[in-house]
Amino acid sequence: MSDQLCVRLGIDVPVYQAGMGGVAGPELAAGVSNAGGLGHLGCIRRSAEDTRAWIREAKALTDKPFGVNLVPPGGGVDGFEAQLAVVLEEKPAVLSLFWGEFSDAISRAHDAGIVTMVQIGSADEAKRAADAGADVLIAQGTEAGGHVRGESKLADLLGRVIEAVAPLPVLAGGGLSTADDVSAVMRNGAAGPWVGTRFIATQEAFAHPIYKQRLVEGHGVDTHHARAYSYGWPFGTPYRTLRSRRYWDPLRWVNGGVRPHDKDSYARRFSLYCGSGVDAIDDIPRAAEIVARLTPESSDV
Numbered sequence: 430m431s432d433q434l435c436v437r438l439g440i441d442v443p444v445y446q447a448g449m450g451g452v453a454g455p456e457l458a459a460g461v462s463n464a465g466g467l468g469h470l471g472c473i474r475r476s477a478e479d480t481r482a483w484i485r486e487a488k489a490l491t492d493k494p495f496g497v498n499l500v501p502p503g504g505g506v507d508g509f510e511a512q513l514a515v516v517l518e519e520k521p522a523v524l525s526l527f528w529g530e531f532s533d534a535i536s537r538a539h540d541a542g543i544v545t546m547v548q549i550g551s552a553d554e555a556k557r558a559a560d561a562g563a564d565v566l567i568a569q570g571t572e573a574g575g576h577v578r579g580e581s582k583l584a585d586l587l588g589r590v591i592e593a594v595a596p597l598p599v600l601a602g603g604g605l606s607t608a609d610d611v612s613a614v615m616r617n618g619a620a621g622p623w624v625g626t627r628f629i630a631t632q633e634a635f636a637h638p639i640y641k642q643r644l645v646e647g648h649g650v651d652t653h654h655a656r657a658y659s660y661g662w663p664f665g666t667p668y669r670t671l672r673s674r675r676y677w678d679p680l681r682w683v684n685g686g687v688r689p690h691d692k693d694s695y696a697r698r699f700s701l702y703c704g705s706g707v708d709a710i711d712d713i714p715r716a717a718e719i720v721a722r723l724t725p726e727s728s729d730v
Contacts, residue, residue, distance in 0.1 A: 430620045434565065434598045438522060438544060439494045441465030442724045443621030444611075445600055446628050446716075448498020448525050449575065449702070450474060452686050454635035455483050457628060459490035460716030465724075468716075469496040469525060473503040474661060477511035484519040496523030496546070499534075500576075503661050517541045525567070528578060532561035548602065548623070550579020550586070552593040559594040566594055567623045571654055572604030574626045574704035575686075577667045583614070591618045604649075606706035608722055612729035624723060626704040629686075631716045637687040639696035647671045647707040653700065660685035671703035 431443045444466035446453065450473030458468030470487060472480045480497070487495055497516050501509040513534055516524055524538045525546040535545045539562065547558040548567035555566050568590040570583025579586060583603040591599050601614035602623030611622045629636050630644045653672045656665045660683060673681035680698040687696040 430596075430598050430618075431615060434620045438467060440467050442720065443615070444720050444723045445469075445621050445623045447602060447623050447625035448472070448496065448527075449625050449629065449686070450498070450500065450503065451688055452629055452634050452636040452640075453498070454633075455486035455490055456633040457631065457635065457716055458487050458495045459493075460631070460633040461628070461720055462491045462493035462495045464717035464720035465493075466720045467494060467496060467523065469498050469523070470521075471498050472505070472512060473498070473500040475505045475512070477505065477507040477515045480505065480512050481515045481519060484515070484521060487521075494522030496525050497521045498525045498527065500527045501529040502663075502666075513537070516543070528576070530561070531558065531563070535562040546600070548578065549590065550577065551581070552586075552589040554578070555590045555594050555599075559597055563597070565598050565600060565620070566590060567600045567602055568619075569623075570601075570603030571669070572705040573602050574652070574669050574671075575702040576659065576662065577654065577669055580667075584617075587614060587617055587619060604704045604706035605723075606704075606709035608725060608729070610706065610709075611723050612725045615725055616729075622723060624719075626702075626707060627710060627719055627723070628716060629703075630710045630713050631719055632713060633716045635688055637689055637691055637693075637696040639693060640687050640701055641713050643671060643696070643701060644703060644707055644710050645713065647703060647710070649705045649708045652703055652705050652707060655684075658682060658684065668702065669704060670700040671707060672700045673698055 453471035461468030598620035
């Protein structure tokens, strides 16, 4: 299944970079795709024209396939529909979707020749996405950083999703930072890893340098799966962050991601989106190096 999906997408290795809103920009997506994996632009909260600009910038940086990730609850100043219209016009190889019902979007993407992926958090949600026509499912365990759809650990969720939607390919996401992590999920039937946090700590990620350094210094026990306030989302939406150690600081209760132009104080004081696999992050290399590290040996899967 892994090889079949790579052939269908026109990529060389089964490594899939998650569409992390705001920090997964053209340089990161192109870096991953140029290294043989599938990069993604994280376009949550971007305007339609800013989304178009990012897609065109990525096209200028790579002639390899890449994807665009859209999330309706944060659909940008113009809304999800305007973002989707741009994607359908610009025709990236893949459209990945999260947190919603997508039958209409999937149908229109197929009409434009775009492969669709939907990230889900339960077997029931996977079935609904498959019935809507999704080409690929992404099983997201609670170990994942950022907003988390389901309430099961990846090891518990993956098998149920694969069984529910067979023969559709299923990617695995949540706490994956090493080749051993990747080999483990692929031995359990995943078509590849959906990796977010490890790619934030790269040279190309559009994340604040302090954010990247906090990932290098962070530990899995410091990550927190909770339902309080996260920037731009309704109160109570579940997420996982690397908690700020400034226990006296009210800004530690703000959960989000920070970009290079954001204030240094925000990067130091916020609790930052981060998966539980942060223990394995000890450097900030180029994205191509991470693709190489995560690519499983054929004997391991």
